[in-house]
Amino acid sequence: MAVVSRCSRAATAATTANATTAPTFAYLIRSLSPFSSSSSTFYPQNDLNNRNKPAVLGTLKRESKGRNVQWVFLGCPGVGKGTYASRLSNLLGVPHISTGDLVRDELASSGPLSSQLKEIVTQGKLVSDEIIIDLLSKRLEAGEAKGESGFILDGFPRTVRQAEILEGVTDIDLVINLKLREEALLAKCLGRRICSECGGNYNVACIDIKAENGRPGMYMAPLPPPPQCASKLITRPDDTEEVVKQRLRIYQAMTRPVEDFYRSRGKLLEFDLPGGIPESWPKLLCALNLEDREDKQSAAA
Ligand code: ADP
Numbered sequence: 001m002a003v004v005s006r007c008s009r010a011a012t013a014a015t016t017a018n019a020t021t022a023p024t025f026a027y028l029i030r031s032l033s034p035f036s037s038s039s040s041t042f043y044p045q046n047d048l049n050n051r052n053k054p055a056v057l058g059t060l061k062r063e064s065k066g067r068n069v070q071w072v073f074l075g076c077p078g079v080g081k082g083t084y085a086s087r088l089s090n091l092l093g094v095p096h097i098s099t100g101d102l103v104r105d106e107l108a109s110s111g112p113l114s115s116q117l118k119e120i121v122t123q124g125k126l127v128s129d130e131i132i133i134d135l136l137s138k139r140l141e142a143g144e145a146k147g148e149s150g151f152i153l154d155g156f157p158r159t160v161r162q163a164e165i166l167e168g169v170t171d172i173d174l175v176i177n178l179k180l181r182e183e184a185l186l187a188k189c190l191g192r193r194i195c196s197e198c199g200g201n202y203n204v205a206c207i208d209i210k211a212e213n214g215r216p217g218m219y220m221a222p223l224p225p226p227p228q229c230a231s232k233l234i235t236r237p238d239d240t241e242e243v244v245k246q247r248l249r250i251y252q253a254m255t256r257p258v259e260d261f262y263r264s265r266g267k268l269l270e271f272d273l274p275g276g277i278p279e280s281w282p283k284l285l286c287a288l289n290l291e292d293r294e295d296k297q298s299a300a301a
Pocket of ligand 1: 076077078099100101120121124125128132154155156157158159162247
């Protein structure tokens with residue numbers, strides 16, 4: 001009953017917003033609402049010792065009972081959403097779904113949307129809500145057919161309208177807002193390299209911000225590729241200085257309000273990255289009460 005009323009609310013909102021896109025939204029609604037079974041259900045504990053703990057962490061056990069996590073990663077371009085979402089996805093056994101990757105796959109496929117998307121992405125602009133929801137719906141339906149349940153979304157939602165639609169069709173348990181000092185963001189995007197064969201993400205930037213005027217320094221070591229990837233590295237066409245600056249501006253204008261959307265619902269966990277992966281990963285696990293989980297996985301390996 002609750003799902004039915006949630007679905008009809010979202011459908012009504014979507015239809016009101018744009019009558020011609022209703023079938024696409026219906027597709028998203030169908031894709032998201034059946035997430036219910038669980039093979040590795042996870043309940044974070046209630047004793048999070050974090051000044052920014054969202055209210056939802058205290059009630060998560062009740063809200064997510066019986067299914068896998070449904071989490072969202074927010075954060076500026078270059079902050080490392082993909083890196084941490086992918087690590088958590090491995091740890092928790094839920095799919096990591098990056099809408100940026102879906103857009104890049106569509107671009108590479110030379111399908112009907114390809115040239116339209118190329119122009120938008122290389123200018124650092126956002127793809128329309130309709131297109132992105134269509135790509136996400138198809139990905140969720142394909143996952144569902146393979147028996148996937150739960151998700152960690154990376155790069156979605158990026159507008160308040162996307163957040164409203166998602167909120168209307170499913171319960172997002174937690175939104176992790178990754179934050180990194182602004183000086184580091186541009187350097188991280190410019191240093192990003194991708195293996196054209198395996199898709200692995202690496203970084204050649206060495207970020208070394210000196211302590212100044214009472215602000216602590218910060219060091220992030222490069223993330224070099226393994227030897228088998230070293231000769232196959234490519235740079236994303238939207239990782240140029242001009243386009244990254246435009247993406248950062250668009251983040252401020254379009255996505256910053258999404259943080260408020262989730263903050264006001266008590267779902268936002270603010271996480272300031274203290275440095276590179278070696279410093280940040282254990283602290284993130286601690287903020288999520290997941291240290292035990294990793295210990296058990298390492299012991300079983
Ligand atoms: P970023 O490093 O800027 O976070 P992503 O890899 O997440 O980049 O996304 C790459 C591009 O794909 C974006 O600049 C945008 O054009 C498009 N895109 C990805 N997700 C969305 C979304 N939810 N809404 C609109 N456009 C999106």
